[in-house]
Amino acid sequence: MTKITGIEPIPVRIPFDHWAPPPMHAGKPRTAIDTLLVRVTTDAGVVGWGEAYGPMWQATVPTYENWIAPLSIGQDVDDLELTTRLERTLHNFGRAGPSLHAISGLDIALWDIRGKLAGASVSTLLGGRRRDRIEVYASLLHYDGVLDNVRRVTARALQAGYRKIKLHERTAAAVAAAREIMGPDIPMMVDVNCAWSPDEAIAAVTAMAASRLTWIEEPIWPPEDVASLAVLRRATGLATAIGENATGALDFRKMIAANAVDYVQPSAVKIGGLTTLWRICTEAEAAGATCAPHSPYFGPGYLATLHVLAAKPRESAIERFYCDLGMVPFERTVRVEDGVIAVPDGPGLGADPEPELIERYRV
Ligand SMILES: [Mg+2]
Structure with missing residues (x-):
């Protein structure tokens, strides 16, 4: 012991x-x-x-x-x-x-x-990895609907090699501007962080749908209103993504049972860790949803998410905030290259946080 x-x-x-x-x-x-x-x-x-x-x-x-x-x-x-x-x-x-x-x-x-x-690596402990490389999607921070900024940063992400992009914009005009830069074939997701009431959401999502979204993320306040999400999903025909604000595996069973969600988004650092993330991913995928975890952070929780994505049944891209950092954690050990990450295969998570990260940035 x-x-x-x-x-x-x-x-x-x-x-x-x-x-x-x-x-x-x-x-x-x-x-x-x-x-x-x-x-x-x-x-x-x-x-x-x-x-x-x-x-x-x-x-x-x-x-x-x-x-x-x-x-x-x-x-x-x-x-x-x-x-x-x-x-x-x-x-x-x-x-x-x-x-x-x-x-x-x-x-x-x-x-x-x-x-x-x-x-052994964590993905090995989870039953073995099904893939060694995980696609990364660029999760753009929000630009408050300023079209020039949305266009400029979307172009920059494409230039950096990303082939999937998520926006945190709330207007149809901003989403359309990004789509214009991406062309028709790059998958685009939109996250509005619970911007709308159930009534507002139908018109707002319908206005964005012309830009062809892979999913609309957290469209409704409050996020646990799964009945309204199910209505929105039926009314607009657009796939929904929710779950970063859920409280446990039971919440995900409820949202799937309510026909409210296509992409479930448990967060390793919020939902109870890797154990609960893995349980939710496997249960949700067995029930027909796709697990696309929330992961806009850069530490061991990010690595834990990578291992889950390597071992789970369905292939999904990992979310990564698109910005320059004072120091990029794991840059030498777990690098993003051309929008793809090789899953580390050392013991455990495969990399420890760099001592200089802590020396420089500890609060
Ligand atoms: Mg989100």
């Missing part, structure tokens, strides 16, 4: 440039990607790395210190029920948010440790 001896949450703030004025995120202009790295040590000397949802690390760090660490230190790293028990123990704090984010980061680190102890 290998025991957990320490859990250290490490917030890291990497500045980015998306070649336009800062986009708004959670009510503030965003100029950096916040990442919460999680370093888990063991009595075998093996160190595992996880990642929890970054933008609210200020709430998640105390969750580790006050609850996750005291409940987990001394526990067996091979105990597959540990994170489920933590969810039950902490359920009074809510079924999403900092407690579930913290559990997610621990869970990812435990998979990294299990792989390192076994000398």
